[in-house]
Amino acid sequence: MPIQPLEIYEVEETGELVLKHKYLKEALNSHGAIMIVNHNDKEIVLWIGKGATTRAKFAAARSSRRFLTERSLSYRVRTCDEGDEPDWFQKLFKIKIAKRSRDEPPSLEVLAILNEMKKELVPEGFEREACIISRDFYVPVEHKVSIVGKDTSSIKFEKSSYLPEGFFNLPSYAYRPRLLVRNGKILGLDLLVNYDASARDGINMDLLHEAKGINSKIQAFKQEGKKKDELIADLKAELSEKNKDITKLESNIDGLQQEGGKIDKQIESLQEKDELIQTLQDENAKFTQQIKDLKQKTSDKRYLLKDLQETLSDKDSEIERLRQALGRGKKRFENQQLELVKKDQQIEDLQQNLSKNEKLLERLRQKGAKMENKLEKLERRVIVKDQQIEDLRQNLSKRKQEIEEKISVIDKIYKELREKSERVEELEAE
Numbered sequence: 001m002p003i004q005p006l007e008i009y010e011v012e013e014t015g016e017l018v019l020k021h022k023y024l025k026e027a028l029n030s031h032g033a034i035m036i037v038n039h040n041d042k043e044i045v046l047w048i049g050k051g052a053t054t055r056a057k058f059a060a061a062r063s064s065r066r067f068l069t070e071r072s073l074s075y076r077v078r079t080c081d082e083g084d085e086p087d088w089f090q091k092l093f094k095i096k097i098a099k100r101s102r103d104e105p106p107s108l109e110v111l112a113i114l115n116e117m118k119k120e121l122v123p124e125g126f127e128r129e130a131c132i133i134s135r136d137f138y139v140p141v142e143h144k145v146s147i148v149g150k151d152t153s154s155i156k157f158e159k160s161s162y163l164p165e166g167f168f169n170l171p172s173y174a175y176r177p178r179l180l181v182r183n184g185k186i187l188g189l190d191l192l193v194n195y196d197a198s199a200r201d202g203i204n205m206d207l208l209h210e211a212k213g214i215n216s217k218i219q220a221f222k223q224e225g226k227k228k229d230e231l232i233a234d235l236k237a238e239l240s241e242k243n244k245d246i247t248k249l250e251s252n253i254d255g256l257q258q259e260g261g262k263i264d265k266q267i268e269s270l271q272e273k274d275e276l277i278q279t280l281q282d283e284n285a286k287f288t289q290q291i292k293d294l295k296q297k298t299s300d301k302r303y304l305l306k307d308l309q310e311t312l313s314d315k316d317s318e319i320e321r322l323r324q325a326l327g328r329g330k331k332r333f334e335n336q337q338l339e340l341v342k343k344d345q346q347i348e349d350l351q352q353n354l355s356k357n358e359k360l361l362e363r364l365r366q367k368g369a370k371m372e373n374k375l376e377k378l379e380r381r382v383i384v385k386d387q388q389i390e391d392l393r394q395n396l397s398k399r400k401q402e403i404e405e406k407i408s409v410i411d412k413i414y415k416e417l418r419e420k421s422e423r424v425e426e427l428e429a430e
Helices: 054-071 089-094 106-118 203-220 228-252 252-430
Strands: 007-011 017-020 032-036 044-046 076-081 126-133 136-147 149-160 177-183 185-194
Touching: 007 054, 032 054, 044 054, 044 089, 054 076, 054 252, 106 126, 106 136, 106 177, 106 185, 136 228
Parallel strands: 044 076
Antiparallel strands: 007 017, 007 032, 032 044, 126 136, 126 185, 136 149, 177 185
């Protein structure tokens, strides 16, 4: 099934509905109420702005019921406040808005059928409310024209851009359908309505049922408090008067038309008070919820206080442990002070010993200075001796070299002598 566009109406405080051809986001007004007709989910959504007056809220509730009654729709009514929109409300932004369209004039064939319907006599007390021709739905529209300062009006049937889908709750005493048949073919369906008071003989039962419903609501709201009790008392008084009016209506049906206006006003007053009771009940529910929240917060505070008390007890035990530790620390401090006194005495003794040692060190320094002088003299003598030793080493080296040269000469002489000796021996042997 294709998605049908939304119908958006701005609700005036007088209860008048003004059709808006804007996007839903642009149509929302914080200072008023908006009625959204969603044919896809068969529901009417009443969006209440934060700055909407109480009168505007009641007007929105009345207008929604009147809208359903006038269009004979069985849609549910849902309400949401600005700033507290549920998730399902956000989905409405994705649906298109009904566009402004001009009604097309009927074709010649349709005009001929309409003329045939007009020729048919309408029963006394009935009026033609709408008719169905082929696949189209036509409604009577009053056209006013001013000619030479005089206003004249005429009623013409025009094709309706709105097609009410779903079931229709039509009272049997008010509506009567009629078929227009020619040559075995259905040309159209004529929907007649009776606004005459003599034909509305079932209104007494409706009023009785409505009075019973109001009485049951009054019984249910008796426990709501002193203000509601006073309001219920007023409603009971008005209900008693209405019951009297109903009794009079049952005994004198001919006077129903004159009394109808008063009864309608009283019914509207009862409806307004019923809405006021509903509003008070909602406020009471919110107040009850706030009390529950406060109780929950109080319970949470109690648990928190208990936790704090346990924490405080733990802190007290910890403080006691710290006190004991502090006592032990004081004893240690006193012992350390005694030890410190002993250390001070030892330091004083050490300082005296140090003074003695410094004097001894001074003496040793003086002796050391004398020893250094002696060492310097010894070093000088050692240097002289080292120089003498070096000279002796050089002399020895020279002598060693001379001896080695002499030894080499002796070796040569020895070799020569040996050779000569060998020659002599050879000569002797020969």
